[in-house]
Amino acid sequence: MHSNIKLFWNGVIPENPIFRLALSMCPAVAVTTNVKNGLMLGLAVVFVQVCSSCTVAIFRSLIHPRIRIPAYVLIIALWVSVIDMVLPVIDIEIYKDVELFVKLIVVFAIIISRLELFASKEPLLPSFFDGAGMGVGFLFGLCLIGAIRELSGSGTILGHELLGFRPLLIMILPTGGFFVIGFIMAAFNYIEYKLTGKIPTSGGAH
Amino acid sequence: MKEILKITVSLTCVCISAALILGAVYTQTFEPRQRIEKKEKQEIINSLLGFGHGKERPKDFEVYPVNRYVIEDPEAGTLIGYVVPLKESQTALVRIDLAGKPAGVIPLKAKHEDLLDKLLLNSMVKTALPKNATATFAGTFYVADIQGKRYGYVLEGTTQGFKTFINMMVSLDAKLTVTGVAIVKSEEDPGLGDEIKQDFFKNQFVGKTLEMLAALKVVKDPLPSDYLDALVPARAKKAGLAPDKIEEIRKKHVKDDIYALTGATISSRAVTTGVQNTVSKFSKRFGILNSAIERKNLQIAF
Amino acid sequence: MSVRALHTRVFLALAILVLLVSPVFADFVKDGSFGKDKSLVVDFGVPVDEAWGKDKANYKVFEKTDPDIVLPVESVSLDPKRLTAELTFKDPLNRSAEYVVEVKDIMSEGKAVGSGKFLVKKARAAVLFGIILAAMLINNFVFTKYLGLCIFFGVSQRKDTAIGMGITFTIVMCLTAIMCWALFRFVLEPLRLDFLKIIVFIGTTAIFVQAADTILRKVNPFLFKRLGVYLVLIVTNCIILAVPLINADSSHGPFESLSLGVGAGVGFAIALFLMACVREKLELCRVPRTFAGLPIAFVVTGLFALAFLGFSGLSLF
Structure with a gap:
């Protein structure tokens, strides 16, 4: 059980998909103009990641190695289509804001890379925790960026007025998203440097 | 050869099972999705007519x-x-x-x-x-009646915005004076053009009559602060404005042109021409339709 | 392959291209056009009588979708040869709409030569060019829609890889856009299977990329060596899925779909090239150690996005 929790934690901070592995950056910039959108897309990603990881882990012996990539893509597309149909039933307002990106979860590199690197080799339970960890890490990243941008851009958090004015309008423009991610990444590097004395090389970024 | 067959069969299996699951989910979610979309539209119409959240709709x-x-x-x-x-x-x-x-x-x-x-x-x-x-x-367009008496109209309209089309709804009272504007779908820049959804912009149209609308322009002057307080309900509450005071300020400014959003003049202008076109077309059409109904002696519901 | 055979092939390919594109240019021959801001110009083809031509009552103008709302003509002016008439209106016209001008009993040299109906709309080529331009600059997929970032950061380290990726991507993007359009229009829509579109589009793309990979390896090993590496990467690029989805949602026709594909591809290539230029220079700079690599790349992209914001609102036609 302990190792499973470690797997989960690993995905949240030490191998955070956005800031550490630098995978699936597109939604990290696009939907994070406020916390709510980030939260919704993050939950969708957690769902897709956990479901696909489990599916692959269960059927891993049946999937022929030569067709594994198309098979993974199909499995991901299946769960994405499911969430794409279920989400509007839950909350149509937010769905409208994240609609395109929910569909694009199919091509999020983070999901397929977890399937390839982890779920295709490990049994169900570890795969579940790995998928959940990565998903939650992604969710955490989206919410962090969303919170910074919403607070500095519109002076609110989750729609509640906090500051009463708008300090930096640029933060909710496209530009702001890139800046915030760049600075958070640098901050992660800095913390790591203070703790361990060396700067890790950033992920492969694709 | 055997391998190819194996690969083909397993891929086909994956595809078919995926399609089956999707079909099942689709049929399950189709009904509620349509219901929600319908309900959402109904809610927009109700709130435009003044019976939004919490306010009970009158009988009939x-x-x-x-x-x-x-x-x-x-x-x-x-x-x-x-x-x-x-x-x-x-x-x-x-x-x-x-x-x-x-x-x-x-x-x-x-x-x-x-x-x-x-x-x-x-x-x-x-x-x-x-x-x-x-x-x-x-x-x-929608016609609202209370106890057989004409209450108002809600019109659907589209206009070319800054990036894509802006879909909106405009509500009128029985005398064709604007009572509200709602932006249903738009893809304007967040923080700039997206502000057209805000009360302080939308509510500027409230109270404009047919003649005022026809001559309406967009000006780049700053919004007067007393008008801003009267336009946004939350600010009016903060400033302690009584409802009749709000009414008074709004009346004072009703002949003003539309104050453009800072940094989003094109979006402001797009919404204004959209409202103008939607209302003027409707007034022409509705007159024609009414006279046709009268001449044909139809027992219409409204 | 001999040079002559290559020439024939190139010629054939060009001929097919011209055949495909010809309907777009045929549209250039149209009977009415937009004048300045508030006016429409119609071409009669025969000199019309001055008294008839200047009479506002002879013209009836309406938007094609609203035939019941007639736009009042403010004034009419004829050109010196009396071949064309310019109708001026009170309000500015909507240039993305289609207008119909109906003229009754055209009088030429004192005789009535019948009535006419003119359709005034933006030229098809202008619409398509507008789509390309919009996808390329105004709504650049990387800088304003934030798509394809993974590959964007991955392959923008060197200029030559950026160019290779840009070209490969543009070609694949065009072909995928048109194929997905055909699939959606002729298979998914008639069968009311639109809920399968994600799975079908991504499947099509994956199959197409795989096929291109295999074919290129056999047919042109030299090209494969240059482009093969990028081909596989393309499947994980969000843009390749976003373009067919946008096409399907806004019910684009074949040419519009192709234009969006071209625009997205070229826009992506431009973004890659610009970024590669900066990153090559960045390697020689003294960047703070915590910012080295990706963090500084993000900040630079942010600056690019800011610059591309300047394109928004741009319209040429």
Whole structure:
């Protein structure tokens, strides 16, 4: 059980998909103009990641190695289509804001890379925790960026007025998203440097 | 060879099972999704008419949709068809020629509740028309009644925004004065053009009559602060403005032009022309439709 | 392959291209056009009588979708040869709409030569060019829609890889856009299977990329060596899925779909090239150690996004 929790934690901070592995950056910039959108897309990603990881882990012996990539893509597309149909039933307002990106979860590199690197080799339970960890890490990243941008851009958090004015309008423009991610990444590097004395090389970024 | 067969079979299995699961989810979620979309529209209409969140709708409050079709009939030429609700849950297609004269009424099989189902209505209109005529859906407006008395109208309109189209709804009272504007769908820049959804912009249209709208312009002056307080309910509450005081300030500014959003003049102008066009077209059409209904002596529901 | 055979092939390919594109240019021959801001110009083809031509009552103008709302003509002016008439209106016209001008009993040299109907709309080529331009600059997929970032950061380290990726991507993007359009229009829509579109589009793309990979390896090993590496990467690029989805949602026709594909591809290539230029220079700079690599790349992209914001609102036609 302990190792499973470690797997989960690993995905949240030490191998955070956005800031550490630098995978699936597109939604990290696009939907994070406020916390709510980030939260919704993050939950969708957690769902897709956990479901696909489990599916692959269960059927891993049946999937022929030569067709594994198309098979993974199909499995991901299946769960994405499911969430794409279920989400509007839950909350149509937010769905409208994240609609395109929910569909694009199919091509999020983070999901397929977890399937390839982890779920295709490990049994169900570890795969579940790995998928959940990565998903939650992604969710955490989206919410962090969303919170910074919403607070500095519109002076609110989750729609509640906090500051009463708008300090930096640029933060909710496209530009702001890139800046915030760049600075958070640098901050992660800095913390790591203070703790361990060396700067890790950033992920492969694709 | 054997391997290829194996690969093909397993891939096919994956595809088929995926398609089956998707089909099942689709059929399960289709109903509620449609219901939610319908409900959302209903809520926008209600809140535009002043019966939004928490405010009870009065008894005998009815909203009737009227759908407009452009009919191309090889014999009669181009006609405009309105699907209007009649008394006792009947409906009829009123055809009007381009000069504004009525050109026949066809009773439809649709009930009142079918009027919101666009696909169903399209097919019903098509079957009611002569075989070689075509009908294209052109728009909807809603008529609201309270206890048999005309309460107001809600119109749907689109306009070319900064990036894509802006879909909006405009509500009018019985005298065709604007009572509210709602932005239904838009993709303007967040923080700039997206502010068209905010109360301090939308509510500037409230109280504009038909004549005021026709001469309405967009100015780049800053919004006067007392007007801003009166436009946004939350700010009015903070400033301690009484309802009659709000009314007074709004009345003082009702003849003002629209104050453009900072950094988003194009979006502001787009919404303004959108409101102008939607209302002016509606007033023309509704006059024609009313006279046609009178001349044909139809028992309409509203 | 001999040079002559290559020439024939190139010629054939060009001929097919011209055939495909010809309907777009045929549209240039149209009977009416937009004048300045508030006016429409119609071309009669025969000199019309001055008294008839200047009479506002002879013209009936309306938007094609609203035949019941007639736009009042404010004034009419004829050109010196009396071949064309310019109708001026009170309000500015909507240039993305289609207008119909109906003229009754055209009088030429004292005789009536019948009535006419003119359709005034933006030229098809202008619409398509507008789509390309919009996808390329105004709504650049990388800088304003934030798509394809993974590959964007992955392959923008060197200029030559950026160019290779840009070209490969543009070609694949065009072909995928047109194929997905055909699939959606002729298979998914008639069968009312639109809920399968994600799975079908991504499947199509994956199959297409795989096929291109295999074919290129056999047919042109030299090209494969240059582009093969990028081909596989393309499947994980969001843009390749976003373009067919946008096409399907806004019910684009074949040419519009192709234009969006071209625009997206070229826009992506431009973004890659610009970024590669900066990153090559960045390697020689003294960047703070915590910012080295990706963090500084993000900040630079942010600056690019800011610059591309300047394109928004741009319209040429």
